[in-house]
Amino acid sequence: MTYPIRPIDESEWPAFLRVLEEGFGWTPHPQQGARFKAETEFDRTLAAFDGDDIAGVTAVLSLTMTVPGGQLPVGGVTSVSVLPSHRRRGVLSALMRRQLADIRERGESVAALYASEAPIYSRYGYGRAAHELSFRINKHASAFVANAPQDPSLRLRVAKPADVRADLEKLFATVVTRRPGRYERKPHAWDGVLADEEADQRGAGPLRSVLAEDGAGVRGYALFRIKSSWDGNGVPDGELKLYELEAADPAAYALLWRSLLDRDLVSKIDAGTRPVDDPLIALLADQRQLRASWSDELWVRLVEVDRALTSRAYSAAVDVVIEVEDDVCPWNARRWRLTADPTGAECKPVEDQPDLTVPVNALGSAYLGDGLLLESLAAGLLREHSPGAVRSLATALSWSPKPWAGLTF
């Protein structure tokens, strides 16, 4: 069976939303639904129709994402859902193929997404490109190393987040270009970050902020909620749930963490998503106390391999012929010679013998600099024809800091 696919217009939003609600088993509260609609780019939605009814949906957000050495327009794939009555009939596959063709036509060479489940997207050429750590720290075991940075000119300011939105936006704009995977926030995204209706609080009180600043301005901020409680013996046992901690420099970063870890009446700090190379790991005297858990974060798809590979910077020189396997975007499936060094890159179609053969999702997983090509080689998922070719490409593609988006889209 085929299901005709087209973008929806605004009048079809309730039907589009219903498919998302059914797929995710989720009901947005009215303000959440309004924010969601406001950030939807209707000309970038797609719906698969069964007669007059929508059976499956997806959408793209036009993101400006940091990649190694710069920023790039990236198709941020979101809102993927197929009605439970229509699952496993190829609706998602049809939507994904059409969406990738649209993204290419739009001129974006890279697509990215957050996956609800890890097994879904590699078949469409997406690779696991960034990871996150969650920390669950006991305040009483959170001492810093003796040489943690300190800056006496820094002071803390407690403020209602909505009152300091301009400061938060300004600081965020200075840090967003520093780490691959981060993307610029539009006003709707900030509305979501700062949303504070009771349903957003989930029993953990209002959104709070603390800023680190000096005479010249704000150098960092943290956004969090506190769920206060006392145990049966009357000992304070509050929990601080951290949403964001951004800082322009190490001293502001250390001060903000210290202010959270030392918070009175709090015994546990739950940091839901942090980068895998979070400087807090080095600051803590006892890293085991992070009680970290690890998960995939962003998935990346090279929609046009050559343009994507020439749109980022390289850590080292490389000259390899890559044979790319790609069933979903056949224009990528050929041999490419990548010649790159820290001053620039060129990627040309060639007929030469390949140095390595890679599925396109392996390139996506290496694109933001996480160094995952060597992991794929060790797992037997790549074919190396010239010894050392994978290591050479992996070294050139690797980047510091490690990729992390930090906010679901």
Ligand SMILES: CC(=O)SCCNC(=O)CCNC(=O)[C@H](O)C(C)(C)COP(=O)(O)OP(=O)(O)OC[C@H]1O[C@@H](n2cnc3c(N)ncnc32)[C@H](O)[C@@H]1OP(=O)(O)O
């Ligand atoms: C970026 C985001 O928005 S992530 C959100 C994704 N959405 C959800 O998780 C909501 C709940 N789930 C759903 O709506 C649906 O199950 C979807 C969208 C995940 C899949 O839609 P379907 O139309 O059933 O997928 P489709 O029939 O095209 O499946 C294609 C292939 O993927 C496989 N597949 C689909 N979903 C999954 C899954 N969750 N886990 C493992 N394999 C899957 C199918 O088995 C099929 O494999 P095959 O080609 O070897 O037969």
